[in-house]
Amino acid sequence: MAEQTGPIESWVERQISAAIERGEFDNLPGEGKPIPGIDDPPDPLWWIKQKMKRENLSVVPPSLALRKEVEDALDAAYAARTEQQIWDLLEPINKKIRAxxxxxxxxxxxxxxPIDIDRVVRRWSERLR
Incomplete structure (x- = not known):
């Protein structure tokens, strides 16, 4: 064990030793595997990046996020089963575009x-033929 330098370190070392004896460190996830990212170069923003990944966050500017939302909505509209679904998908997007x-x-x-929904509906119906 590491050299103990004071009462706090001694207490901590005793707690760790007791936990080891109780088997609390046995069979932990990742046991025997390398620590992910251990050989990566140091990154001062590592914790922010991990948090964003865990929370599924992104830093896409709102204008680009809206463009992506429009693209996804159009894809979903062309895959819709009914004309009403197309309108239900695209009307809210048009409101966002106007805003x-x-x-x-x-x-x-x-x-x-704003998306010309009538045009999308015409193209959608032509694909069905």
Whole structure:
């Protein structure tokens, strides 16, 4: 064991030794495996990156996030089963686009216009034929 330098270290070492004797460190997940990222270069933001990954967060500017949302909504619209589903998917997106046109979101220029839902419905119905 490491050299003990004071009463706190002694107490901590005793607690660890007692836990080892009770088997509390046996069969832990990852036992015998290398620690993930142990050989990676030091990164002062490692904890932020891990937190973002765990919480499924992203730092995409709102204007780019809206573009992606539009793209996903259009994909979902073309895969819809009914015309009503298309309208239900695209109307809320159009509201967001109109709001973003009035007050520009942070990030690169939006360069979006509201979706012509009638046109999407026509293309969708043509695919069904």
């Amino acid at each position: 973003a046109i009035r007050v520009a979101p942070v990030g690169p220029p939006l360069n979006l216009m």
